[in-house]
Amino acid sequence: MTRIAPHPPSRKDxxxxxxxxxxxxxxxxxxxxxxxxxxIGRRWRRVVLSIVVLLLLLVVVVxxxxxxxxxxxxxxxxxxxxxxxxxxxxxxxxxxxxxCVPSPPERASGRSSSSSxxxxxxxxxxxxxxxxxxxxxxxxEAGGRSSRGRRRSNRTPRxxxxxxxxxxxxxxxxxGGTSVDDLLTRIFKCANRTYVGGMHYDWSYVxxxxxxxxxxxxxxxxxxxEDDRDRRGPGGRGYxxxxxxxxxxSSDADVITFLRHPASRATSQFRFSKSLRxxxxxxxxxxxQTFDEYLDxxxxxxxxQPIADGESGTDFLAGIFPPGGWVGTDGMETFAKSRLRANRxxxxxxxxxxxxxxxxxxxxxxxxxxxxxxxxxxxxxYVPVLPMTNIGSPSSRRAGRGxxxxxxxxxxxxxxxxxxRIAKYVPKDMWLYEYARRLFEARYDHFVMGCAYxxxxxxxxxxxxx
Numbered sequence: 001m002t003r004i005a006p007h008p009p010s011r012k013d014x015x016x017x018x019x020x021x022x023x024x025x026x027x028x029x030x031x032x033x034x035x036x037x038x039x040i041g042r043r044w045r046r047v048v049l050s051i052v053v054l055l056l057l058l059v060v061v062v063x064x065x066x067x068x069x070x071x072x073x074x075x076x077x078x079x080x081x082x083x084x085x086x087x088x089x090x091x092x093x094x095x096x097x098x099x100c101v102p103s104p105p106e107r108a109s110g111r112s113s114s115s116s117x118x119x120x121x122x123x124x125x126x127x128x129x130x131x132x133x134x135x136x137x138x139x140x141e142a143g144g145r146s147s148r149g150r151r152r153s154n155r156t157p158r159x160x161x162x163x164x165x166x167x168x169x170x171x172x173x174x175x176g177g178t179s180v181d182d183l184l185t186r187i188f189k190c191a192n193r194t195y196v197g198g199m200h201y202d203w204s205y206v207x208x209x210x211x212x213x214x215x216x217x218x219x220x221x222x223x224x225x226e227d228d229r230d231r232r233g234p235g236g237r238g239y240x241x242x243x244x245x246x247x248x249x250s251s252d253a254d255v256i257t258f259l260r261h262p263a264s265r266a267t268s269q270f271r272f273s274k275s276l277r278x279x280x281x282x283x284x285x286x287x288x289q290t291f292d293e294y295l296d297x298x299x300x301x302x303x304x305q306p307i308a309d310g311e312s313g314t315d316f317l318a319g320i321f322p323p324g325g326w327v328g329t330d331g332m333e334t335f336a337k338s339r340l341r342a343n344r345x346x347x348x349x350x351x352x353x354x355x356x357x358x359x360x361x362x363x364x365x366x367x368x369x370x371x372x373x374x375x376x377x378x379x380x381x382y383v384p385v386l387p388m389t390n391i392g393s394p395s396s397r398r399a400g401r402g403x404x405x406x407x408x409x410x411x412x413x414x415x416x417x418x419x420x421r422i423a424k425y426v427p428k429d430m431w432l433y434e435y436a437r438r439l440f441e442a443r444y445d446h447f448v449m450g451c452a453y454x455x456x457x458x459x460x461x462x463x464x465x466x
Contacts, residue, residue, distance in 0.1 A: 156446070156453045157356070157358075157359070157443060157446075157447075157453070158359055159359060159360075159376065159377045159378070159379070159447070160254050160256075160359045160360060160377045160378050161377065161378050161379040163254060163359075164193070165252055165253050165254045166193075166194035166195070166196060166210075166213075166253050166254070167184070167188060167193065167194065167195045167196065167253075167254045167255075167256060167359075168196045168197075168201075168206045168209075168253055168254070168255045168256070169181060169184060169195070169196065169197040169256055169257065169258075170201070170202065170203070170206075170255060170256070170257035170313075170316045170317065171197065171199065171200045171201070171257075171258075172200075172257060172258065172259060172260070172265075172311070172312060172313050172316055173200060173265075173269065173311060174260070174265050174268040174269045174272060175258055175259060175260035175265055175312070175313075175364055176258055176260060176364045176367075176386075177258050178389055179386050179387050179388055179389050180258045180362065180386065181197045181198060182387055182389045183384055183386055183387060184197060184256075185197060185198070187378065187380070187384065191378075196209070199328055200326060200327045200328060201327060201328030201329065202315060202316045202317075202318075202319045202320070202321045202327055202328070202329055203255070203316065203317055203318065203319030203354060204319035204320075204321075204329045204330040204332075204337075205319075205328045205329055205330055206253055206255055206319075207319065207330060208330035208331070209253075210252055210253050214252065254358075254359040254360075255354070255357065255358050255359070256358055256359060256360045256361055257313065257316065257317070257355075257358060257361045258361060258362045258363075258364065258370075259312070259313050259361060259362070259363055259364070259433060259436050260312065260363070260364035260365070261312075261364070261365055261413055261433055262312040262422065262423070262426045262429040262430055262433055263413055263414050263418065263419040263422040263423065264364070264365075264413050264414065265311075265312050266291075266306045266307055266312075266422050266425075266426070267291050267306070267414050267418075267422075269305060269306040269311075270286070270291050270294060270306040271291075273286070273303075273305065273306070274286070274287055284303065285297070285300055285302075286303060291306075291414075291418070292418060294306070295307075295418075295421055295422075307422060307425035307426060308426075309344075309425060309426040309427065309428045309429060310347070310426075310428055310429060311429070312426060312429035312432075312433065313351070313429060313432055313433070313436070314347060314348055314351045314428040314429050314432045315327075315347070315351075317350070317351035317354045317355055317432075318340055318347045318348075318350045318351045318354070319337070320337045320340045320341055320347060322337070344427075344428055344464045345461060345464060347428060348428050348431050348432055348461075348462075349458075351428075351432050352432065352435050352458065355432070355435070355436060355439060356439065356455075359377055360373060360374055360377040360378075361436070361440070362374065363436065363437065363440055365413075366440070367386055369440075369444055369448070370386075370440075371383050371384050371385070371386060372444070372448050373440075373443060373444060373447060373448065376447035376448055377447070427462040427464065428462075430462075431459055431461070431462050434459045435456070435458060435459055438456035438457070438459070439455075439456055441456070442454055442455060442456050
């Protein structure tokens, strides 16, 4: 019997192999997921790379900005780093600020050879112990007594880095004050210390601000009423009591200033005033005159600011400018002020006393040593360079005034004959400048040369009766 082979089953009747189908589909899904994962990974890599690039650009920008900062900031940071690396107490840094941290005995290369012989810092009071070698005896030193036997203070002048007081800069007009103000603004900004500058004001303005800071203010922003009692003159606290209290009213503030020879300042004021808008619009006579012609023209002289006695520093230190003028004051016209304007001898003695109370002042005729004294007072660790920021700048940039530019300050005095003629108009300022020069030498010998401090004698008082 012949066996017939069975007919092969049709596709419909064949058993289905689902395992193979699942494997194929699963592979496709896994491949798709892999591609999507790779794409997501590439996107994240791009994001991370972009962030890294941005951070690198930020680092480059910050580095470039740091390299272009002023020398004051760099030197201050260096001084702070050196002090922090030593065993210096951190409380000293917090108290004095980064610009006033006592530096090592080796001074920066900017210091002259005569001032590089400072000793180590004193561990007791934080002040450096200097060699007390005797100073050269000067011809005007007579044991610290004035021509009238008035004893001068033998107290060693304090430095700005010994306190954390607010610093007030008495800006005397046409004495290089704008350049000094620009330098001090940068220094005290780095030191994070209160500095009041950028304007002209006298000692009474300092008193008022310090009174408000210590005691509070009323609803108008004025000092307490008891500080106004000297308006009543003899019926109030009295003239002597008012002057005695005002001399010490700013003991919690560091007052500094920058002075210039009155003759040089007068000629600079005359040249500068020719660019003022009011002078040009009114066609003032002095616009067509030289300074000597201006001095000769006494009959037609109606404007006397270049030869106004007291504007070279005396009235600023005495604090007797009238309110409402170009110099900031306490806003009060007191009996003491009017009395001091009449009593010029009392005004110059008060100005000298307050000059002694300053923590630093410089002279336009000796800028180099003035900057060395500034370094000694602030303990910067380097001798700053005074910028000439106000030379040739148009007057219209300041207070809306138009005209030409500021003449460059010059330490060269006018001719001897012109200086003598100017001195007749400004005897207060001439006397104060002579004393400022003597006090400057005493401070330089003490702080820079390391000598014992010897207060100078007051110059002979001028005869104001002539």
